[in-house]
Amino acid sequence: MSNQNEKVKVDIYVPLQVCACEWENFMNRVFEVLTPYIKYIEHDTKSLHSKKAAKMKLFQKCIIIDEKKKISSVYALKKQLPKILKERGFIN
Numbered sequence: 001m002s003n004q005n006e007k008v009k010v011d012i013y014v015p016l017q018v019c020a021c022e023w024e025n026f027m028n029r030v031f032e033v034l035t036p037y038i039k040y041i042e043h044d045t046k047s048l049h050s051k052k053a054a055k056m057k058l059f060q061k062c063i064i065i066d067e068k069k070k071i072s073s074v075y076a077l078k079k080q081l082p083k084i085l086k087e088r089g090f091i092n
Contacts (some may be wrong), residue, residue: 007042008084010034011064016047026061029074033081040090 012030014023027045034041048058056064063071065084071077085091 007040008081008088008090009066010041010043011067012043012045012062013048013053013058013064014045014061015049016045017049023061026074030063030077033074033078037081037085037091040085040088 012027014026016023034043047053048061056070058064058070060072063077065071065080069080069084071080082091
């Protein structure tokens with residue numbers, strides 16, 4: 001099955017075990033970027049302290065696109081997300 005018709009999978013890794021004050025600003029800024037494209041995106045928030053995060057060698061707040069592309073800053077997400085959506089045929 002082609003990825004063309006599947007939503008873009010966005011996993012947001014943050015340290016859920018610590019106070020939300022440590023990562024809520026990051027989450028707010030991520031969702032400012034995601035919201036205009038939300039109908040094309042399947043998103044999930046995951047723990048930076050999980051076994052999966054350790055296996056992926058994640059040590060800081062980040063976004064993983066389609067389980068392979070790591071984006072470490074909201075600025076980079078803002079630049080790259082429209083490109084990814086264009087490549088997938090969701091936007092022009």
